[in-house]
Ligand code: HEM
């Protein structure tokens with residue numbers, strides 16, 4: 001199949017409500033991950049006690065009525081309460097996506113995926129709540145590792161609800177199956193790496209560091225091969241090449257941030273940060289992990305949607 005002959009993908013029209021909400025959920029989750037990562041870096045998981053109702057200087061308050069002077073009292077309370085408030089915004093936007101999917105008569109796939117995204121956000125929020133109520137380091141680890149999978153689910157919802165996705169017609173390609181397998185391998189290996197990173201971050205176990213670095217080879221082997229192969233797509237499938245270029249930038253940034261996070265935590269400052277200057281590098285590394293996972297999954301979905309295996313004549 002000459003790739004430049006493939007039918008051009010229609011561009012996503014503006015104003016599709018379900019897709020707009022699904023994209024907003026993804027964008028709003030980025031500051032959520034930044035605030036969440038800062039809580040862990042600053043060891044501020046218990047800076048605000050309680051969940052739904054919280055302890056404040058003026059007694060027990062509903063989360064949303066937490067006094068502003070408490071919110072800005074110190075960096076720990078600021079990041080912890082901001083994380084919960086942004087979590088509320090993400091939850092509302094996820095509800096908006098479900099309502100839009102039903103109100104606009106979106107496809108059954110779009111409806112299912114928006115419901116899945118909402119359930120994922122609710123489960124993640126509940127684990128976050130219980131992490132505080134139980135003051136549990138195990139739940140902190142689970143919340144950290146699962147948060148990245150939740151982000152990937154939200155990205156999947158944004159991809160699958162796009163009008164581009166609905167309108168796309170698959171094109172026969174000789175290596176469709178091998179590309180799908182490679183994209184799956186990249187997604188799974190990145191997630192395993194993320195889980196090992198969460199184990200390291202929440203325990204400082206040297207074994208976790210060894211595993212994290214060992215897994216880097218598997219991740220690089222899959223991700224580098226994947227983006228190199230995607231760069232060859234042209235014409236109507238140029239979208240895949242663009243995704244490949246984006247993936248190459250994200251992996252380079254993430255490996256650099258990994259080295260900087262290592263230096264920050266193990267050499268320069270130690271595992272518990274005291275302010276923005278010493279928490280920012282490990283926190284950005286957490287965000288980079290989410291972006292890498294989201295991009296690998298989006299590529300896996302698009303490869304599956306756009307390419308079908310060419311049967312040998
Ligand atoms: C969709 C909703 C949510 C997402 C995607 C999310 C995501 C995250 C992420 C990525 C981290 C960083 C973990 C790490 O660096 O290892 C984090 C930390 C944290 N989150 Fe959330 N979160 C959500 C909702 C909530 C809610 C509702 C609460 C609480 C009431 C909460 C409480 C916490 C706490 C306490 C931490 C710090 C854990 C620790 O002690 O290390 N989160 N969150």
Ligand code: HEM
Pocket residue numbers: 041144145190193194196197198199200201202212216219251254255257258259260261262265271282285286288289290292
């Ligand atoms: C593609 C490659 C990488 C991915 C996907 C990745 C992912 C992650 C993630 C997601 C976390 C935090 C997990 C969480 O708590 O939620 C983490 C932690 C960590 N990673 Fe990586 N990582 C990568 C490469 C590296 C490299 C190359 C290094 C160092 C040489 C590194 C060093 C660390 C360190 C030191 C931590 C713990 C930071 C802390 O304790 O605050 N990572 N990694």
